[in-house]
Amino acid sequence: MEIPYTVEPRPDTGLYNAKLGIWLFLASEVMLFGALFSTYILLRTGNPNWVQHPMDVPLATLNTMLLISSSVTVVLAWAGLRLKNFAQFRKYGILTLLLAGGFMVIKGFEYSAEFSAGLFPWTDNYMAVYFTMTGLHGLHIVGGMVVIAYLLGPGAKMWETEPERFTNRIEVFGLYWHFVDLVWIFLFPSLYLL
Amino acid sequence: MSVPEETSVESHGHADHGHGEHHEESFIRKYIFSQDHKVIGIQYGLTSLCFLMFGFCLMILMRWQLASPGSAIPWIGNFLGQANAPGGIMLPEFYNQLGAMHGTIMVFLAVVPMIVGAFGNYVVPLQIGAPDMAFPKLNMASYWVYFVGGVIMLVSFFLPGGAANSGWTSYAPLSVIATMGQTAWLIGMVFLITSSLLGSMNIIVTIFQLRAPGMTWMRLPYMVWSQLVTSFLLLLAFPPLEAAGILQLMDRVVGTSFFMPSGLYVSGEVLEYAGGGSVLLWQHLFWFLAHPEVYVLVLPAFGIISEIIANNTRKPLWGYKALVYSGIFLGFMSFIVWAHHMFMTGMGTVISAFFQTTTMIISIPSVVILTALLISLWGGSIRFNTPMLFALAFLPMFGIGGLTGLPLGLAPTDIHLHDTYYVIGHFHYVVAPGTIFGIFAGIYYWFPKITGRQMSETLGKLHFVFSLIFINGIFFPMFLQGLAGVSRRLYDGGMQYSHAAPVLHWNAFMSYAAFGLLAAQLFFIVNFFNSIFRGPKAADNPWDATTLDMAATTSPPMGHGNFEVVPTVYRGPYEYSPPGAEDSFLPQHVAPKEA
Amino acid sequence: MLGFLQNWLPVNASEHGPMIDQMNALVHWLMFVLFVGWALYFVFVLFRFRASANPRASYEGAKSHVSQYVEIGVAVVEVVILVFFAIPAWAVWVDPVVDPDNTFEVRVVAEQFAWNVHYHGPDGVFGATNIDLITPTNPMGLDRTDPYAVDDVTAINQLHMPLGADVTVLLSSKDVIHSFALPQMRVKQDSVPGLLIPLHFKPTMVTPPESRFPACNADKTCWEIACAQLCGLGHYRMRGFYTVMEPDEFDVWMAEQVAAVMPQQPAAEDAEAPAEDGDVQAGDDGDEGEH
Numbered sequence A: 001m002e003i004p005y006t007v008e009p010r011p012d013t014g015l016y017n018a019k020l021g022i023w024l025f026l027a028s029e030v031m032l033f034g035a036l037f038s039t040y041i042l043l044r045t046g047n048p049n050w051v052q053h054p055m056d057v058p059l060a061t062l063n064t065m066l067l068i069s070s071s072v073t074v075v076l077a078w079a080g081l082r083l084k085n086f087a088q089f090r091k092y093g094i095l096t097l098l099l100a101g102g103f104m105v106i107k108g109f110e111y112s113a114e115f116s117a118g119l120f121p122w123t124d125n126y127m128a129v130y131f132t133m134t135g136l137h138g139l140h141i142v143g144g145m146v147v148i149a150y151l152l153g154p155g156a157k158m159w160e161t162e163p164e165r166f167t168n169r170i171e172v173f174g175l176y177w178h179f180v181d182l183v184w185i186f187l188f189p190s191l192y193l194l
Numbered sequence B: 001m002s003v004p005e006e007t008s009v010e011s012h013g014h015a016d017h018g019h020g021e022h023h024e025e026s027f028i029r030k031y032i033f034s035q036d037h038k039v040i041g042i043q044y045g046l047t048s049l050c051f052l053m054f055g056f057c058l059m060i061l062m063r064w065q066l067a068s069p070g071s072a073i074p075w076i077g078n079f080l081g082q083a084n085a086p087g088g089i090m091l092p093e094f095y096n097q098l099g100a101m102h103g104t105i106m107v108f109l110a111v112v113p114m115i116v117g118a119f120g121n122y123v124v125p126l127q128i129g130a131p132d133m134a135f136p137k138l139n140m141a142s143y144w145v146y147f148v149g150g151v152i153m154l155v156s157f158f159l160p161g162g163a164a165n166s167g168w169t170s171y172a173p174l175s176v177i178a179t180m181g182q183t184a185w186l187i188g189m190v191f192l193i194t195s196s197l198l199g200s201m202n203i204i205v206t207i208f209q210l211r212a213p214g215m216t217w218m219r220l221p222y223m224v225w226s227q228l229v230t231s232f233l234l235l236l237a238f239p240p241l242e243a244a245g246i247l248q249l250m251d252r253v254v255g256t257s258f259f260m261p262s263g264l265y266v267s268g269e270v271l272e273y274a275g276g277g278s279v280l281l282w283q284h285l286f287w288f289l290a291h292p293e294v295y296v297l298v299l300p301a302f303g304i305i306s307e308i309i310a311n312n313t314r315k316p317l318w319g320y321k322a323l324v325y326s327g328i329f330l331g332f333m334s335f336i337v338w339a340h341h342m343f344m345t346g347m348g349t350v351i352s353a354f355f356q357t358t359t360m361i362i363s364i365p366s367v368v369i370l371t372a373l374l375i376s377l378w379g380g381s382i383r384f385n386t387p388m389l390f391a392l393a394f395l396p397m398f399g400i401g402g403l404t405g406l407p408l409g410l411a412p413t414d415i416h417l418h419d420t421y422y423v424i425g426h427f428h429y430v431v432a433p434g435t436i437f438g439i440f441a442g443i444y445y446w447f448p449k450i451t452g453r454q455m456s457e458t459l460g461k462l463h464f465v466f467s468l469i470f471i472n473g474i475f476f477p478m479f480l481q482g483l484a485g486v487s488r489r490l491y492d493g494g495m496q497y498s499h500a501a502p503v504l505h506w507n508a509f510m511s512y513a514a515f516g517l518l519a520a521q522l523f524f525i526v527n528f529f530n531s532i533f534r535g536p537k538a539a540d541n542p543w544d545a546t547t548l549d550m551a552a553t554t555s556p557p558m559g560h561g562n563f564e565v566v567p568t569v570y571r572g573p574y575e576y577s578p579p580g581a582e583d584s585f586l587p588q589h590v591a592p593k594e595a
Numbered sequence C: 001m002l003g004f005l006q007n008w009l010p011v012n013a014s015e016h017g018p019m020i021d022q023m024n025a026l027v028h029w030l031m032f033v034l035f036v037g038w039a040l041y042f043v044f045v046l047f048r049f050r051a052s053a054n055p056r057a058s059y060e061g062a063k064s065h066v067s068q069y070v071e072i073g074v075a076v077v078e079v080v081i082l083v084f085f086a087i088p089a090w091a092v093w094v095d096p097v098v099d100p101d102n103t104f105e106v107r108v109v110a111e112q113f114a115w116n117v118h119y120h121g122p123d124g125v126f127g128a129t130n131i132d133l134i135t136p137t138n139p140m141g142l143d144r145t146d147p148y149a150v151d152d153v154t155a156i157n158q159l160h161m162p163l164g165a166d167v168t169v170l171l172s173s174k175d176v177i178h179s180f181a182l183p184q185m186r187v188k189q190d191s192v193p194g195l196l197i198p199l200h201f202k203p204t205m206v207t208p209p210e211s212r213f214p215a216c217n218a219d220k221t222c223w224e225i226a227c228a229q230l231c232g233l234g235h236y237r238m239r240g241f242y243t244v245m246e247p248d249e250f251d252v253w254m255a256e257q258v259a260a261v262m263p264q265q266p267a268a269e270d271a272e273a274p275a276e277d278g279d280v281q282a283g284d285d286g287d288e289g290e291h
């Protein structure tokens, strides 16, 4: 017996297994980042001597653009598969990967600028929150890059055998990617602007 | 029994079927890195039983120390190492490690993996008529991540300074300035949390997606409901602890000060931290997990004993819907009571009123569940086999544990009882003669299904009687000590304190009861291994049960897949002694007779 | 029920204490009635409906609504306890009505593994403390150059207070979380590093002579400060003593202590180690304070 609803949605829930799975995973991620944001709010409001170091807003804005674009490209990649257009998937998939890579490189520049300005995680709690949250977010980006690289490379073989299932995988990846993007949309104003 | 849906699902499996017959899976694929939920369930079960025994043995060492503080531990004391027990005499450092690790191991490495990992994995897909879990690879990963987490916890005993020693609650700043074992504890916890997340996602998706045709929500066995709610608790409550663990790791390893306020002065020196952190933040994050976690420990036990009580009273559960709704309500509420563990941290009137109220509210669904189970006994034709004995004992034992939660849940009375042995007594009654008895009941109940062989009833009953006596001997006197005001986590059991003197003699009594409880487990261990190899063959439906796990599968369930044909479900889970039928039970998958 | 619980409870020697004990008794009544009621039912049912006595189970089972009444009853009792006892009692506990003429304030700073006690002396103001001034003989880091600090008295593991005063303990910690528990006062409060938490109670009974330090130590009937929160390897021996005295007795005692530390006293070396004098000896654990 094979496991049902790996590809086609189950009529009463309207979801295939992996899609429900990713929604649940994202729910737990919401709790994870929710806890971190609460920590941030609590520490900041609870500390009268809170210092907010000026951050490189232009660079971060650029990074925000990169991530938002990558959210668009990942949808286009998925749309490519829906249209049975593998080349389009490839093109936008690689673009997504590059945008994510660009984000990480810029983040790297930001980090090194902060280090050379003498700002380290142990400097104060603002820097601690900043490095922890952006670091964890960065790990999510790297994780996503590994997955999309796999789906573009060896994982793409599934397109030959089970195209529908492969399309679903990209959809699930896309949901994850949107979430990572969304986290940044919250991180950017709360760490850089407020 | 051919129903349209059934064939459509069958056709998918066709390619695989032919395949499986030719190709023998290697031993490793089949038993070690297996993706079959049944094998994974057994792996979880055996591993967590070992941890259960290990956690118990840690406590036996502690109980020796409490019974006769400062006396050498006979024989075993020689093997504990100079750093822990020079000359066999336990040091306070070591006592604290044992305490922290007993709590951690029991909760995260023994009971949760047993009750969710083993029972959830093994029983849930069978009970809902699914071929496997929804994500078999993830399932395998979840076991192995748990395994690695467990190994890290065990290895931490051998680090310089030993294992974590700041209690299972790991309150900062003590934990932040603690020895290296705490870092290992945090890393281990990150693994265990990840494992639970993978496992709980899998169980939820399985229950939502893979129910057999006809298995509607209100036909789910209560066991499945309890696992579903539990999985949601794990899924949503664990991430905040993961966040907290990451933050504490940062504090310990990188030197941030999330939990470190300014101006700490430790061991004659001012601590070098930037400061500005919040000590209570850790507690909020911890208890936000750890309170739901306690319902994770007990809800599946409710599920297990519900199955067994319905089966052995030979009648439907009374108030099935009330049970379901109470379980869900309990799950929701468990997210907003956490600060009842923190009444003594300087809480104002409004916040304490809120948490006292939610705590009283959450006791109501527990009362409803217990009441429904108790009323289910009325009118039954009760068989007293071993699983039933454990399930029945669960009721008053959980009752004692739950009822003693009430004076703790009211802030004013908690002033006197907080952090005393009363708390230890309270929660051991819910987890030990509560959940552990639930686990024993479940093992005795599903053993014939899992192994195809029967366990000895005589040994089982001996195990039950002695366990019940000894376990009460350990935990009941704790309430008396708690009323007297004896603090918990005392290396000498309260010898220093004169207010403990009137109740101090109980320490030896409790310890002897604990040794007795350990001895009583021999009945179980002998029975367990003997029956695996030499037990009499079990019938396909050994307890004349109605649920799919028992009635629709062979015994043991076949290696590939779970069912010969996809079962179709025609009725609720507990159709015992239905009026008009000559049999005492009507399995869920048996088609109704043509009228 | 209260009488029954009192077999184990320590003596009750504070104003709010009886209320806590009574509430405890009330809740234990609820627990007792529920447990015994269900236990009787349970035993009866197991006997009455055993398979041999009742070979065929009833599909319907129980039809009465008694259980609902029980559940509603439990809920009602819980609401009553909450609304009329627990919530008001807590409000009084954290924010009591204090008679301004009859207050007694003292600071307690917990550390691994000792209780540092700081009295403000006759001027009624606590002298400044400074973390950099902490030495083994000045564990509070009291700054004696501060004019307010001149008459301050400090002690280790010894807390004295007058009978009948509205006592406020200002609780804090130098290192990790401890929990300040006075069993006979029905008092417990975590001392949280980074926070200064006020704790109020009113002693209603003088510590009997045999329960006072050091007389009590031999036969173990002391009134002790217990540490209730795991704070490290010395947690089990983080024991202090407290003594409630008649107000006049207390005033005399306090005057002696102040006299011992005031600079105009001839013994000049006392100024260096003020706390280590007279009755205010460190408890038997005091010397192990720094670990």
Ligand code: HEA
Pocket (backbone or CB within 6 Å): B169, B294, B295, B297, B298, B340, B341, B359, B360, B362, B363, B364, B366, B367, B370, B371, B374, B395, B396, B398, B399, B400, B401, B402, B403, B405, B406, B408, B409, B410, B414, B417, B418, B419, B423, B426, B427, B430, B431, B435, C034, C035, C036, C038, C039, C042
């Ligand atoms: C499985 C685990 C479990 C369960 C189910 C519970 C259930 C409850 N717990 Fe408990 N609790 C713990 C595990 C659990 N707890 C642990 C581990 C700790 C300590 C952690 C630590 O500090 O280390 C703790 C600590 C703890 C505290 C903190 C105490 C302190 O530190 O000062 C409080 C306070 O409110 C509390 C309250 C409650 C309440 C009100 C319930 C309620 O949900 C209970 C409701 C149940 C009932 C009211 C029973 C009804 C039954 C009957 C009426 C039938 C009787 C039957 C017969 C006679 C047959 N618990």
Ligand code: HEA
Pocket (backbone or CB within 6 Å): B046, B049, B050, B052, B053, B056, B059, B063, B099, B100, B102, B103, B104, B106, B107, B111, B166, B167, B168, B169, B297, B424, B428, B431, B432, B433, B436, B471, B474, B488, B489, B490, B491, B514, B517, B521, B524, B525, B528
């Ligand atoms: C699920 C949780 C759980 C469970 C089950 C237990 C079970 C037991 N616990 Fe513990 N305990 C905790 C969770 C748990 N505990 C926690 C969280 C703490 C607080 C820690 C802290 O302070 O930080 C604590 C603290 C604690 C203390 C207080 C220590 C102190 O404050 O200094 C004591 C004292 O007696 C104690 C005793 C026991 C005993 C005697 C058992 C017994 O009931 C154990 C019974 C076990 C068995 C009966 C197992 C039998 C095993 C088998 C039969 C396996 C067979 C194997 C094969 C077949 C392969 N526990």
Ligand code: CUA
Pocket (backbone or CB within 6 Å): C110, C111, C112, C113, C177, C178, C179, C227, C228, C229, C230, C231, C232, C234, C235, C236, C238
């Ligand atoms: Cu201080 Cu325990």
Ligand SMILES: [Cu+2]
Pocket (backbone or CB within 6 Å): B290, B291, B294, B337, B338, B340, B341
């Ligand atoms: Cu709780």
